[in-house]
Amino acid sequence: MAYQDDIALMSHLMRRAGFGAGRDELEARVAKGYEATVEELLHPETQPPVDAYTLMRYQPAALLPGGQPPMGNVNWMFYLVNTKRPLEEKIALFWHHVFATGNAKVDNYDQLLEQIKLFRDMGMGNYRDLMVELAKNPSMIFWLDNNENHGNAVNENWGRELLELFSMGVGNYTEKDVREASRAFTGWTFETKIPRLPYGRFPWKFEYRPEDHDDGEKEFLGHRGRFNGEDIINIIVQQPACARFVARHLYNFFVADEPQVPAWSIEAPRDPQAIDVLATTFRQSNYDIRSVLRVMFNADFFKNARFQHMKSPAEVVVGTLRLVGNYEIPRPGYGELSMQPSYMGQDLLNPPSVEGWHTGKEWINSGSLMARINFVAELIGDPSLPGVRAIINRLKAKGTLSPEQLVDGCLDLLGPVEVGAETRQELLDQAKEWGPISWDGETKAQTADQRVGEMLQLIVATREYQFA
Amino acid sequence: MAGTQKDPVLVVLQLSGGNDYLNTVIPYNNPLYRDNRPTVGIPDDQILHLDNNYGFHPAMAPLKKIWDEGKLAIMHGVGYANSPRSHFRSMDIWHTCEPDKVGTEGWLGRVAREFDPRKENVITTVSFGPSLFRALSVQGVPVACVAGPLERYGFLPTIQEQTQRLKVLDRFARMYSPMVGSGVMEYLGTTGLDSLKGADILKVAPQKYASTVKYPDTPIARKLRGVAQVHLADLGSRIFYCDHGSFDTHASQNPGHGNLWTAVSEGLDAFMTDLQQHDHADNVIVLLFSEFGRRVHDNGSGTDHGAAGPVFVLGEKVKGGHYGDYPSLKAEDLVQGDLNPNMDFRGVYSTILEKWLKLDPKPIVGGTFEQPAFLN
Numbered sequence: 001m002a003y004q005d006d007i008a009l010m011s012h013l014m015r016r017a018g019f020g021a022g023r024d025e026l027e028a029r030v031a032k033g034y035e036a037t038v039e040e041l042l043h044p045e046t047q048p049p050v051d052a053y054t055l056m057r058y059q060p061a062a063l064l065p066g067g068q069p070p071m072g073n074v075n076w077m078f079y080l081v082n083t084k085r086p087l088e089e090k091i092a093l094f095w096h097h098v099f100a101t102g103n104a105k106v107d108n109y110d111q112l113l114e115q116i117k118l119f120r121d122m123g124m125g126n127y128r129d130l131m132v133e134l135a136k137n138p139s140m141i142f143w144l145d146n147n148e149n150h151g152n153a154v155n156e157n158w159g160r161e162l163l164e165l166f167s168m169g170v171g172n173y174t175e176k177d178v179r180e181a182s183r184a185f186t187g188w189t190f191e192t193k194i195p196r197l198p199y200g201r202f203p204w205k206f207e208y209r210p211e212d213h214d215d216g217e218k219e220f221l222g223h224r225g226r227f228n229g230e231d232i233i234n235i236i237v238q239q240p241a242c243a244r245f246v247a248r249h250l251y252n253f254f255v256a257d258e259p260q261v262p263a264w265s266i267e268a269p270r271d272p273q274a275i276d277v278l279a280t281t282f283r284q285s286n287y288d289i290r291s292v293l294r295v296m297f298n299a300d301f302f303k304n305a306r307f308q309h310m311k312s313p314a315e316v317v318v319g320t321l322r323l324v325g326n327y328e329i330p331r332p333g334y335g336e337l338s339m340q341p342s343y344m345g346q347d348l349l350n351p352p353s354v355e356g357w358h359t360g361k362e363w364i365n366s367g368s369l370m371a372r373i374n375f376v377a378e379l380i381g382d383p384s385l386p387g388v389r390a391i392i393n394r395l396k397a398k399g400t401l402s403p404e405q406l407v408d409g410c411l412d413l414l415g416p417v418e419v420g421a422e423t424r425q426e427l428l429d430q431a432k433e434w435g436p437i438s439w440d441g442e443t444k445a446q447t448a449d450q451r452v453g454e455m456l457q458l459i460v461a462t463r464e465y466q467f468a
Numbered sequence: 469m470a471g472t473q474k475d476p477v478l479v480v481l482q483l484s485g486g487n488d489y490l491n492t493v494i495p496y497n498n499p500l501y502r503d504n505r506p507t508v509g510i511p512d513d514q515i516l517h518l519d520n521n522y523g524f525h526p527a528m529a530p531l532k533k534i535w536d537e538g539k540l541a542i543m544h545g546v547g548y549a550n551s552p553r554s555h556f557r558s559m560d561i562w563h564t565c566e567p568d569k570v571g572t573e574g575w576l577g578r579v580a581r582e583f584d585p586r587k588e589n590v591i592t593t594v595s596f597g598p599s600l601f602r603a604l605s606v607q608g609v610p611v612a613c614v615a616g617p618l619e620r621y622g623f624l625p626t627i628q629e630q631t632q633r634l635k636v637l638d639r640f641a642r643m644y645s646p647m648v649g650s651g652v653m654e655y656l657g658t659t660g661l662d663s664l665k666g667a668d669i670l671k672v673a674p675q676k677y678a679s680t681v682k683y684p685d686t687p688i689a690r691k692l693r694g695v696a697q698v699h700l701a702d703l704g705s706r707i708f709y710c711d712h713g714s715f716d717t718h719a720s721q722n723p724g725h726g727n728l729w730t731a732v733s734e735g736l737d738a739f740m741t742d743l744q745q746h747d748h749a750d751n752v753i754v755l756l757f758s759e760f761g762r763r764v765h766d767n768g769s770g771t772d773h774g775a776a777g778p779v780f781v782l783g784e785k786v787k788g789g790h791y792g793d794y795p796s797l798k799a800e801d802l803v804q805g806d807l808n809p810n811m812d813f814r815g816v817y818s819t820i821l822e823k824w825l826k827l828d829p830k831p832i833v834g835g836t837f838e839q840p841a842f843l844n
Contacts, residue, residue, distance in 0.1 A: 104556030197767070257652075310652070343598040343615070350556060352602075353570040361652045366590070366663045367600045367613035369656070370623060374615075377624050426643045430635070457624055458636065462643055463656040 006030045008416045010037065012306045015415075015468040016254050017041045017297060018086025020319040022387055023394060023413055038297045042124065042290050044085030050078070058330045065109035066201045072109030072349045073338035076116060078330050080318045091123035091289075092116050093314060094253045096348075099134060099166055100356035101143045103349050111139040111204055112349045127246060127287040128237045131167070135229050138190040138204030144354065147189040149182060151214040156182040161354050163236070171265040172241035173221065180218040184227040187213030237287050240279070247278035247292070254296060256308035257360035274301040307418055307467040310360045313344035315468060316372050323414075324379045325386035340375055344368045364466070376460040380414075381453040392452050400438040403431030410455045419464045427458060476824050477706055479695055479754045480576070480603070481688075481732070484713030485555065489761035489777045489807060491725055493542060493794070494523045500764075500797035508721045508766040522794070527729035530737035531780075538788035541842035543779040543816050545795040547809030551760055553773040555716070558759035563603035565814055565833045575817060576707050577606030578832045579825060583706050590666040594698055595709040596691035604709055610659075612666040618694040619674045622667035640664060673701040681742040688712040689735035696742045699752065706825075715758060721770035732756075736782070744784075753783035753824060753843075757813070763805050764797055776809035779816050781842055785824075791840035812837045819843055 007023075010030050014021040018041070021029065029037045040046060055078045056063055062078070065071030083089045096119060103112055115137055122130045134140055135158075141147050144158040159182030163173045187209045194202040218227045223235050236242050248269055252258040255274065259267045269275045277299065278292050285291035296302055311319070317340045321327045327337065341348055345368045351357055382388055391413045395401060401409065407427045411417045419427070437452070439445040459465060491508065495501050496515050515523035516532045524532050534540045548567045551558060564571025576593065584592045590610045595601055598615040605611070614621045623640055627633050644660040647653050677697045683689040691710040698705050712732055717725050736754065743749035761777030776795050795807040802808065815837035818829035823843035830836055 102556070104554055104560065105552065107554055339598075343600065345600055352560070352572065355570075361655055362607075364656060364659055365600070365605070365607075366610040366659055366666070367595075369659050370613065370663050371598070371600075371615065373623055374625060378626050381626055420647075422645075422647075423643050426639050430639055433635070454627065454632075454636070457627065458639060461624060461640055463653055463660065466656060 003030070004416075006034070008306075009034065009303060011415050012303070013037065013041075013297060014086070015315075015319070016090075016302075016309065018090055019080070019315060019322050020468075022323055022390060024390065035298065038294060041087040041297075042294055044088035044124075047084040049085070050082050055330055059334060062330070064201065065113070067107050067109065069103075069109075070335045070338045072103065072112060073342075073347075074330060074334050075109075075113055076348055077318070077334065077338040080314070081321050082328055087293075088120050088123070091293075092119040093312075094250070095119040095123050095130075096351075097253065097356045097359070098249055099140065100351035100354050101139050102351050102353070104352075106139050106143055108139070108201055108204070109349060110201055114203075115139045116349075124290045124293065125288070127282070127289055128233060130289075131162075131233045131237070132230055134166070135162075135185065135188060135233065136206040138206055141188065141190055141206070142204070146185055149186050149188070151183075151186045151212050154179065154182050154186065154214070158182065158185060162232075165261070165354060165356075167236045167245060168239060168241040169245045169261070169264055172239065172245075177220055180220045180227070181232050183214045183216070183218055184220070184232045185229040187211070188229050240283075243279035243282040244275060246282055247275045250278060250292060250296060251275060252359065254293075254309075255302050256305045257310055260358050260360070260362065261355065271301055274299065277301075307464065309468045310363055310466060311372075311468045312357070312359060312363060313341035313346035313368070313372070314348060316344060316376065317341050319468075320376045320379055323387045324382070325390075340371075344371045344375070369466075372466065373461045376465075377457040380460050381457040383449045383453055388453070388456070391456070392449055395437075395452060396439045396448070400436050400440070402436055403428055403434070406431045406434075406437055406451070406455055410452065410459055414456065414459055414465075417459060417465060419459075419462055423462050423464060427455065427462075430458060431455065474751050475704075475706060476826070477699060477708070477752045478576075478579075478820060478825065479708040479752060480710070481692075481736070481754060481756045482559075482601070482709070482711035483715050483728075483732070483756060483758040484559070484711045485716030485758070486558075486760045486762055486773055487715040487758035487777060488717060488721065488725055488771050489774070490764065490771075491721070492525055492528070492729070493518075493544070493778050494525065495521060495794055495797070496523050497521055498797060504765045504797065506766065507768050508725075508770060510722075522790070525726060525729050527726040528733045530733040531782075533737070534740065534782055535788060539784060539786050540780060540782045540788050541786050541840070542790050543781070543811055543840050543842070544790060544792040545776045545807065545810040546757070546779045546792070546813050546816060547760065547776045548812055548814075549809070551775045551806075551809070553760060553775065553804075553806075555759060555773075560602060562757065562759055562813060563601065565817070572602075572605070574601070574603040574605045575832050576603045576709065577609050577611075579821070579827060580604070580609045580611075580707060581606055582827055582832075587662070589704045590662045591669050591698075591703055591705050593707040593709070594670070594695070594705050596694050597710055599711070601709055601711075604707070610662045610666065612663070612670060614670070614694060617690070618670065618697055621670055623664060637664065669703055670698060673697040673703065676701045679742055679745065681738050681745065683738040683742075684731070684734045686731040686735060688731050689738060692735045692739040693742075696739055699743065700746050700748055717762070717770040718767065718772055719769040721766070724770075740782070749784045753781055753786055753820070755816075755820065756780040756782075757816075761807060764802060764807060765805060774806035775803060776807040779813070781816075781820070785843065787842050787844065789842070791842055811840065815839050 010026050061071045062075040080089050145155050146158040149155040160178045191205045191207045281292045281295045395409045437448045439448045494515050514526040517523040561567045563574050565575050580593045591612045594612045596614050627636050644657045646657045683693045695708045757779045758777050762771035762774040792811040814833040817833050818837050819839040821827045821829035
């Protein structure tokens with residue numbers, strides 16, 4: 001069953017490093033090889049970019065969405081669904097989780113999309129460089145009030161979150177460090193904004209105001225000097241706590257669900273050795289995210305973590321749309337589609353606070369669970385969609401299907417998806433009620449299509465299917 | 469404990485987008501109204517006078533009728549200090565009662581937890597519309613979120629054929645039966661089964677429903693009809709939530725704002741009549757609010773984000789009338805060009821919590837606030 005194992009492993013990689021893959025794509029990638037596929041994912045520049053012109057043609061308001069929901073979401077959804085660079089989008093999502101910046105306050109989708117572009121462009125590069133660009137990102141400056149951080153009136157919001165949420169985590173710095181870091185970032189602001197009315201939103205541009213900068217001596221994490229913002233970042237990235245923090249975030253997003261971030265100072269990682277490996281790679285590679293990802297995707301702890309990750313609403317929606325096909329073009333109705341993750345509890349570009357979303361099991365509540373299942377089921381049960389038709393055709397190629405073949409065939413082609421024994425028995429009992437499925441003749445074929453659709457719907461309704 | 473027919477019920481109708489105070493409750497005798505509204509001001513002969521000072525927007529005739537019956541309370545100048553005038557942040561503040569930090573628990577989620585701590589009735593709270601309103605959100609508290617029509621509420625609604633549907637849902641229930649040991653799987657199991665149970669209970673509501681009232685064919689009227697169906701079926705639901713919008717009338721406020729109020733007023737009229745005809749109106753009040761009001765001076769086509777706004781509460785047991793003071797329109801009294809709030813929204817909530825729902829408001833709204841006396 002070696003080939004089948006390869007398919008299963010590749011499916012796992014694609015779910016985590018991207019948004020899943022249909023059987024045709026999996027077979028092509030297995031032929032290329034696991035390590036080679038990891039390399040391709042790590043080098044998105046080798047694949048064509050998303051065709052932004054198609055987006056503009058159908059949804060011109062998605063170019064500069066301004067304050068208009070859901071056009072920011074429409075823009076990003078188009079990239080997520082169409083990208084041939086899945087890890088690039090996934091890493092952008094990752095950093096959006098960590099450096100959570102919300103439209104609730106920023107009120108400017110244009111700028112937030114710029115931030116997402118920053119995460120695409122630099123998200124797999126050098127973490128230190130990314131942090132410097134983040135500190136200069138106007139959305140971030142505004143979001144965390146660093147434009148109100150003055151030499152003669154320090155505002156600690158950015159300084160604090162930089163240490164607490166973006167680099168090291170609670171327990172690895174003192175209140176004095178927060179203050180000193182904040183002092184170092186005084187003067188990091190943006191050009192005076194041109195008023196919105198009557199022509200709409202203008203771009204925001206970073207501006208450093210030396211006259212507003214507190215140039216005095218500072219003491220930060222045991223170092224002394226007349227530090228400016230970049231110096232602070234240079235000191236932070238050298239800290240072991242930083243390596244561990246970034247490692248644990250990557251683990252939580254790509255490998256397996258950890259407890260919520262506020263508990264990290266109390267609860268140890270579920271796999272401390274894995275965190276060590278990633279943290280060491282981070283330091284030894286001079287903070288190169290790509291290197292850490294390479295080690296991570298090739299590690300046994302990654303390969304063995306199948307279905308240990310609760311899909312985020314973005315993964316549920318984007319994964320399904322890519323699987324069933326037909327939603328590549330942003331036709332009318334795309335707005336509603338783009339809002340689906342928010343109905344499941346994840347309003348992209350608008351996390352509820354700088355802490356981001358609570359992930360893992362906390363994605364699930366009575367409202368969101370029904371939304372997730374019903375969304376996927378409605379699409380997966382529609383044989384007219386190309387991805388569903390592709391599944392049906394593969395099943396049909398086997399001839400008449402016994403109940404076991406129907407169940408196992410569907411589980412295989414949807415993933416492969418692993419389910420527990422009791423769940424599989426229920427699916428089997430259902431299939432047995434239908435009897436053998438065959439496409440011999442038109443009436444039988446119609447029923448067969450329908451039965452496959454229903455079996456797929458049952459599978460995506462299982463608890464197990466909520467995991468990636 | 470499980471609700472009975474006469475337990476007090478709250479229906480919340482959220483006006484999403486920032487409803488314009490000045491064109492809803494119009495201070496028609498104040499010359500500053502006319503001065504500040506050169507484009508969107510409502511013509512004098514169209515305003516529905518409530519008294520010598522204030523009138524309703526012409527689209528609100530059905531609500532005027534309820535006002536005349538003494539069943540509509542208007543709370544004036546409601547808001548909170550230092551409004552960010554941002555839709556999402558402001559709405560979050562109304563939902564979580566946390567103006568100064570980010571709150572994650574909804575005030576009505578806390579209410580539901582008080583009503584039903586042991587989750588004996590998974591449909592204590594029912595919301596209509598696909599959004600997961602933060603006002604209702606507290607970890608572990610179930611909410612029946614009816615995204616589409618009530619008749620089709622439940623898992624896998626596209627499987628419509630009855631016998632097949634029953635089989636599939638039966639399958640679903642068995643697949644979700646609790647497993648020992650694995651925390652997350654068990655949590656998924658309980659959540660799934662709660663939702664399934666809720667759908668099972670709720671499905672009798674449209675079946676039991678019989679009414680001569682004709683609801684308008686608008687999304688809000690459909691949601692209110694759903695609320696009526698569930699309420700009239702005596703299923704113990706205590707909190708209902710729905711929204712209408714968008715009231716964010718930066719441009720083309722007339723006739724847009726009027727259309728919104730036509731839909732809301734006619735929908736509410738049908739809803740109240742429906743409840744009255746079934747003798748089920750006495751234990752219900754309806755709360756209408758928006759995340760902020762709008763700027764005093766119009767922008768040539770509409771109005772921009774403001775601060776203070778009105779809150780309406782209607783019901784058989786409501787003491788109709790004006791509560792609080794209409795904020796001053798004088799330029800020197802405005803804040804950033806907006807009406808200055810003088811009644812904290814948590815005070816309005818507190819009246820509802822203490823006088824209607826018989827709960828201690830303090831832990832729910834996070835403090836003690838002056839309570840407008842619109843309920844006995």
